[in-house]
Amino acid sequence: MEPKLFHKKSQYVIFCCVLLFFLLPRQDTAYAEDKIAIGSVEDVMLLPWGITLKARIDTGAAISSLDVCEITRKEKNEVEFRLSKRTGGFQVRLPVKAWKKIRSPEGPIERRPIVELEICLGPKRFRTEVTLNDRSHMDYPLLIGRKTLEGKFVVDVSRSCTSPPSCSKDLSP
Numbered sequence: 001m002e003p004k005l006f007h008k009k010s011q012y013v014i015f016c017c018v019l020l021f022f023l024l025p026r027q028d029t030a031y032a033e034d035k036i037a038i039g040s041v042e043d044v045m046l047l048p049w050g051i052t053l054k055a056r057i058d059t060g061a062a063i064s065s066l067d068v069c070e071i072t073r074k075e076k077n078e079v080e081f082r083l084s085k086r087t088g089g090f091q092v093r094l095p096v097k098a099w100k101k102i103r104s105p106e107g108p109i110e111r112r113p114i115v116e117l118e119i120c121l122g123p124k125r126f127r128t129e130v131t132l133n134d135r136s137h138m139d140y141p142l143l144i145g146r147k148t149l150e151g152k153f154v155v156d157v158s159r160s161c162t163s164p165p166s167c168s169k170d171l172s173p
Contacts, residue, residue, distance in 0.1 A: 035152060036122045039159035044142055045120040045167060051088045052165060054140050055121075057155050061145035063100070063114070064128060067135035068092075071113065079113045081132055087141045097129055104133075122163030124152055 044055040068081040080093040094115040101109050112131040119128060121144070128148040135141055149155065156162070 035154045036124065036163055037156050037159075038122060038149075038153050039162045040155065040157045041140065041160040042121060042144075043161060043164050044144065045165035046083075046087070047118040047120060047125065047167070049083075049088060049090060051083070053087050053142055055142035055144045056138075056140040057144050057149070059146045059149065059155055061143055062147055063102075064130040064145045064148045065112075065133050065135060065143040066117070066130045067138070067141035068132045069134055069136070071132055073113075079115065079132065084136060084141055100131060102131060102133075119148075120165040120167035121153070123166045125167040126152070 067084040071081045
């Protein structure tokens with residue numbers, strides 16, 4: 001008689017554990033509530049220039065990428081480039097954080113400079129790394145990758161233009 005009683009108690013304990021697992025609030029759900037929901041396409045402001053442009057939000061891409069032209073390597077750790085006409089056409093010179101080999105959608109591996117830019121996405125103003133690349137053949141001049149999104153945003157691909165930039169254009173963060 002005792003083994004049956006032990007078996008029922010074991011089933012009861014397992015049932016209670018499973019029930020608690022589903023009833024207790026999960027940490028990842030609460031964590032997602034701290035993040036800002038954005039869509040698959042959002043307006044992003046490049047600072048300090050105050051240029052607002054459409055960006056494709058792409059969680060499949062690790063790093064973000066900006067449409068530029070006329071990239072010239074200057075000194076040991078700097079590049080000079082021109083923002084594309086659709087992103088203002090300004091001549092910019094920035095330090096290179098790193099060089100990265102990236103396989104382009106067309107197939108060949110390209111070596112691209114990585115620079116740090118300050119951007120505003122929704123209400124958040126922050127610095128992020130981007131590769132510089134000719135994206136003139138792409139629909140969006142800026143691609144926002146998952147490293148930029150990590151810890152700050154969640155993406156709802158069924159929506160777009162949900163969180164317009166609301167940071168000031170001045171130089172202070």
